Amino acid sequence: MRILEEAAGRLTGRFGPSVVVTGAEARPYAGDMMYRATQAAVCVFRPDSTRMLSDGLKALADLDLDFVPRGGGSGLAGGATPDGTRASIIVSTERMRAIRRIDPRGRLMVAEAGVVLAEAQQAALEAGLQLGLTHGGAGSASLGGSISTNAGGANVLRYGMARDQLLGLEAVLPCGTVIGQASELWKDNTGYNLAQLIAGAEGTLAFVTAVTLKLRAGAKDRQAALFAVSSPAAALDLLALSHETLGEAICAAELMSGDAVDFAARMDCAGSPLEDRHDWLLLIEAEATSRFFDLAGGFEALLEEAFEQELVHDGVLAQSEAQRLGLWHLREGVAEAMDLHRGPILRTDCSVPVEAVPKFVAGVAEGTAAKAPEAFAAFFGHLGDGNIHVNFLPRPDIAPAGLPGALSLMVEDVARGLSGSVSAEHGIGLHKRDALARMKPAAELSLMARIKAAFDPGGRLNPGKIFSAPTGAADKEGSE
C-alpha cells in the first residue's frame, strides 16, 4: 500500500532504517497468541524512546493510518491484532526496554513499556523485593501490555490485578502528545486518574510508554500444598480455612478438575503427586515476607485441621523448593496439555462471585453435556478470584459447525446468570466485542465511546478493539 510506504519512508528518513520493519518480517508482529491479521497490510514502527514515538506520530499525523500498540504479543483476545479495516502501523515497544529506576526504600520500580514482565520480576528480586504480578505469559508479556490489558494471573488473591501495582504512567496520545508521568509517588490526588483509565483500555486510548509499579516486600519463605477435595464447594471451605490459618499470606488458590489433571498426565505434561485419582485438586500457596512468620508451622496446622474437619481426601505439603515447583508444574501442565493436543482449543475466561463458583462449574458441566457430550472440558484456574477457566477440546471432527461459538456463549450465559463477567482477565480485544455488547447497557457503551473520543478524536488508535466494528480481515487461529 502506497500509504504504508510513505509512512515507512518518513520514519526511516527521520530515525534511521532500524525503526521500521515491513514486508514478511513484519508478519510476526501482526497478531497475538490467538488472532493473526492475515490480510491486513502492516508496517512496524519500533521507537526506542517516548520522544521518538511522539515525534513519529506527529510526523504521520496527516496520513490516513491506524495505529496498533503492541507489547509482547502474548494476548489471547486479539487486542494487538490489526483489524484490517485500514492500513495500520503496528507500534512495537520492544526497544523501549530500560528499567529506569528501582527504589528499594520507596518500594517502586520505574520501567519502560517494553520491559518483559519476567525481566522486571527478576530486577525486583535482585533488589530484595518483588513485583506483585505474575501470569503464564510472564516470559514474553511486556509491562506496557500487562498494564494495558490489566493482566491478572495467579497472585491476584494477594496482590491484585496489574492495575493494583500501578503508581504512575507515562503515555502518548495518538496525536503525539505525551501525558502523565511515571512518577515516584504513592499518593497523588491531582485530578482524574488517567493512569487507571488507560490501564485495562487495551491500547485504545493511548500508548503506554513507561510505568511506575509498586514493589512488595520480598518473600522470606514460600510454601505450597496440594489438596484433594470432593467438589468446588469443598475447595471453598478449604480456602476459607486456609485464610483463617494463614491470613493475607495466602497468595494463590488454584483449582483443577480431576479430568484436566488426567488429561495433562495422558499428554505427558505433568502428574499429580497424590496416590489416588481425585475429582478436584486445590493448590494453595502462601508466602511470608518476614522471618517471624512460621509458614511451615501454619501449613502443617492447616493440613491437620483440614483432615480433622474432613474437608480433604488427601493432601501433600511440598517439602522442598523442587516439590513446590513440581506442584506449579502440574498446574501449568493442565493449561499446556490443551495446547499440545492437536486440534482446536476453545478457551474461556469468565468470572463469577467467589461463592458462586460451585454453581458456575455445575452449570457449565450441564451445558456441555447438553450441547456437546463428546467435547472434553478442562476446568482450572483461580478459585479465590472466582475466575475458573474452562477450556474445551470440542472434537470438530464429529461436532457440528458453530459448536465452539455455542459453547462459548453457553459459558458466558452461565457466568452472566450468576452476576459474573464475560472477561475476567483476558480482556475484550477483537474476541469478546459481541459478548461485551450483550453484557453492558447501551448507556455505558456510549459513555465509553465518548471517553475514547476524548483521547482519540480521529479514532486512529487500535480501532475495532473493545467496541464492535465492521468485521475486518483478522482471522482467528484455531476455532472459536
Add this chain to the structure above:
Amino acid sequence: MRILEEAAGRLTGRFGPSVVVTGAEARPYAGDMMYRATQAAVCVFRPDSTRMLSDGLKALADLDLDFVPRGGGSGLAGGATPDGTRASIIVSTERMRAIRRIDPRGRLMVAEAGVVLAEAQQAALEAGLQLGLTHGGAGSASLGGSISTNAGGANVLRYGMARDQLLGLEAVLPCGTVIGQASELWKDNTGYNLAQLIAGAEGTLAFVTAVTLKLRAGAKDRQAALFAVSSPAAALDLLALSHETLGEAICAAELMSGDAVDFAARMDCAGSPLEDRHDWLLLIEAEATSRFFDLAGGFEALLEEAFEQELVHDGVLAQSEAQRLGLWHLREGVAEAMDLHRGPILRTDCSVPVEAVPKFVAGVAEGTAAKAPEAFAAFFGHLGDGNIHVNFLPRPDIAPAGLPGALSLMVEDVARGLSGSVSAEHGIGLHKRDALARMKPAAELSLMARIKAAFDPGGRLNPGKIFSAPTGAADKEGSE
C-alpha cells in the same frame, strides 16, 4: 430563588417532604470542614435509594441548576461546597446507609454511598475481616465520599488508597442514568474501568451510589512502637529496617517532629511516653493476619537491631492494647492540637518520593525561616508514602496579609522541585485549583475537561471543582 423552590416542590411532590431540606436547616450541608458556601442559595435533596436519585435528577433535568454531591462533609478542600455561581441542589447520601452484603468468603462488602466509614469498618470486623482504609475522618466520612476523593490515611503503606479497596461501583450520571454495578467480582476486564475513573474525581463525573470494597484478612495481632530518631533520614533508615524485619506486616509509619509533639503537649492533647525530648519521633505499627506470625518477637528484634545499628536514640514497644492506642493518641493529638489552638491554621498536603522526604522537610524548614520566622510549623504524617503534612500557625497578628498563601505556595514549590505532588490525599476541590493548573500541563487539563464533558455535557455536576473557574461565593473558614 424561584428555581430552587420549583426544584424543591417537584422533589417533595414526588417523594414526600422528608427528601428535601431548605433554608436555615440546609446551611450545615453547604460546605465541608474548611470551605463554607455563605452566599450560595442551596436546597438539599436526600434520596434514600439509587432509583430515587435517578428519578429526581430526571425530574429536574429541565431546570437551570447545578448539583453538588455530598457525603459526610469531612473534606478539607471544598470538594462538597457549592461554588456559588448558580443555584445548587446539594445531593446528600446520608439516607443511603445500607450495607447490602458482606461476603466473608468472597472477601468483600457491598455498601451504599452514605455508609459512614467507621460503620463499614465495624461491620467488616464483625465478619472477622477488615477494611483496608482508615483516616482521621472515619467517624463522619462516607464511603461514597472516601471513594470520590480517593481518601488516603495511615494504612496506605500496607493496603493502598481508597481506590485500591474498590472492586465495583454503581453511580448515577447527572442526566439520571445509572451506570456500573457494585458487583462482587475480583476480576472483570470488560471495557474501560469507569469505577477507577470516578474514584478520585471528587464528584465531578457522577454520583457514587454504592461500592464494592475488598475486605482484608482480619488482624490476629497488632503491635506498635515509638522510636526517637535524629532526623527524617534516620527515620527512613529505620523504616527500611522495619520492612526488612517485619515485611508486609508494616501498616503505618508516622513521622512527627519534636516541635509538633511539644506543641501537642502544651495544648494538653497528648504527650510522648519517652523520657526525653527528641527532634523526631516515628510511630511504627504492624499487624499479623495469621496466628503463626510472631509479631511481638519481630518487634523485639527490630528494637534490638535498631539500637545496635544506632538508628534510634530511644524507643518503646507498646506492651498492651491501651499503650498501643496511647501511641496513636499522640499521633492524632499532634494534628488536633492545631485545631484546638485559637487562630487560623494553614494545612498542607504535599507528597514527594519517599527518598526525598528529608529534602522536603529541610526545604520547607528553610522556606519557613525565610518567609515567616515567627510562624510555627508542625511536621507530621505518612513517612512510608512520602506524604508529610506541614501545618502552620502563621501568627496573622504579626504577619503580613497574604502570608498563608505564600507559605502554601512555598510548600508546593518545594514538593514540585522534588517531583512531588501538590495534593497527596486531600484532593483539589476549590482549594487547589490554581495549584493544579500550575502543576499539570495544559494538554492534560484539557483532556480531563473532555472526559468531564463525556460524563456531564451540561457541566452541571459539582462545577468549579478541580478545574479553575470564575471565583464564586464560597468563603474559606480560617486562613489560606
